Amino acid sequence: MSGATAERPAGEAARRRLGVMGGTFDPVHHGHLVAASEVQARFHLDEVVFVPTGQPWQKTGRAVSAAEDRYLMTVIATASNPRFSVSRVDIDRGGVTYTIDTLSDLHAQYPDDELFFITGADALEQILSWHRVDELFDLAHFIGVTRPGYELDDTHVPRGAISLIQVPAMAISSTDCRARVAANLPVWYLVPDGVVQYITKRSLYRNPDA
Numbered sequence: 001m002s003g004a005t006a007e008r009p010a011g012e013a014a015r016r017r018l019g020v021m022g023g024t025f026d027p028v029h030h031g032h033l034v035a036a037s038e039v040q041a042r043f044h045l046d047e048v049v050f051v052p053t054g055q056p057w058q059k060t061g062r063a064v065s066a067a068e069d070r071y072l073m074t075v076i077a078t079a080s081n082p083r084f085s086v087s088r089v090d091i092d093r094g095g096v097t098y099t100i101d102t103l104s105d106l107h108a109q110y111p112d113d114e115l116f117f118i119t120g121a122d123a124l125e126q127i128l129s130w131h132r133v134d135e136l137f138d139l140a141h142f143i144g145v146t147r148p149g150y151e152l153d154d155t156h157v158p159r160g161a162i163s164l165i166q167v168p169a170m171a172i173s174s175t176d177c178r179a180r181v182a183a184n185l186p187v188w189y190l191v192p193d194g195v196v197q198y199i200t201k202r203s204l205y206r207n208p209d210a
């Protein structure tokens with residue numbers, strides 16, 4: 001996608017700007033929410049749609065929680081922000097999730113929208129290994145965000161295909177949240193209150209080997 005900028009083009013013909021925050025969200029945490037909020041404001045996005053994955057093919061070595069649990073936690077976490085929404089495209093397609101399919105489906109659903117795919121520095125490091133990566137940059141402008149512990153580097157991405165921005169540093173990961181629940185430590189204030197309650201109600205993450 002050429003010509004995407006942080007500035008919203010003036011004039012009535014401007015297209016709706018839709019941010020896409022893809023993730024496993026197992027569970028969704030304040031690092032995800034702060035990053036999406038910062039990008040929404042700085043890039044003047046009309047909306048950011050969170051898209052929980054189906055099966056994340058590069059997260060090996062452990063079973064991911066049920067898609068419906070990850071979806072509902074994401075709905076709970078985003079409900080209070082009128083600029084946030086949640087899409088089921090990856091979950092309803094089923095199977096392994098590839099971003100090329102996520103973006104193709106969203107483009108079909110919102111053909112007039114300009115898409116901005118948000119990715120943390122850790123995910124960006126791996127992007128050349130993504131399925132049909134060469135076609136990805138035609139479907140969306142990418143926005144790489146800082147994440148504590150990772151270098152934000154776009155030198156491997158085609159020039160003009162990505163913007164990098166600094167977001168408030170949140171040293172939170174889903175891995176750490178899961179480990180804390182398993183160790184009977186609190187996740188209050190790492191994830192939204194409703195997500196803490198959902199984790200408790202559904203007894204998620206109690207068994208680290210599950």
Ligand SMILES: Nc1ncnc2c1ncn2[C@@H]1O[C@H](COP(=O)(O)OP(=O)(O)OP(=O)(O)O)[C@@H](O)[C@H]1O
Nearest residue numbers: 023024025031035119120123147170172173174175
């Ligand atoms: N603390 C954070 N700050 C900025 N970006 C983040 C942060 N945590 C996750 N992200 C980004 O959000 C997206 C979805 O992340 P994901 O759902 O895999 O969370 P995670 O915390 O990395 O999970 P896990 O620890 O299970 O690997 C990715 O692009 C990731 O880089």
Ligand SMILES: O=C(O)c1ccc[n+]([C@@H]2O[C@H](COP(=O)([O-])O)[C@@H](O)[C@H]2O)c1
Nearest residue numbers: 022023024056058097098099100130131
């Ligand atoms: O398309 C791919 O091959 C691909 C490989 C790894 C990750 N992704 C996407 O990157 C986003 C973050 O993924 P993850 O695994 O860090 O939660 C999510 O939307 C994934 O579908 C996509």
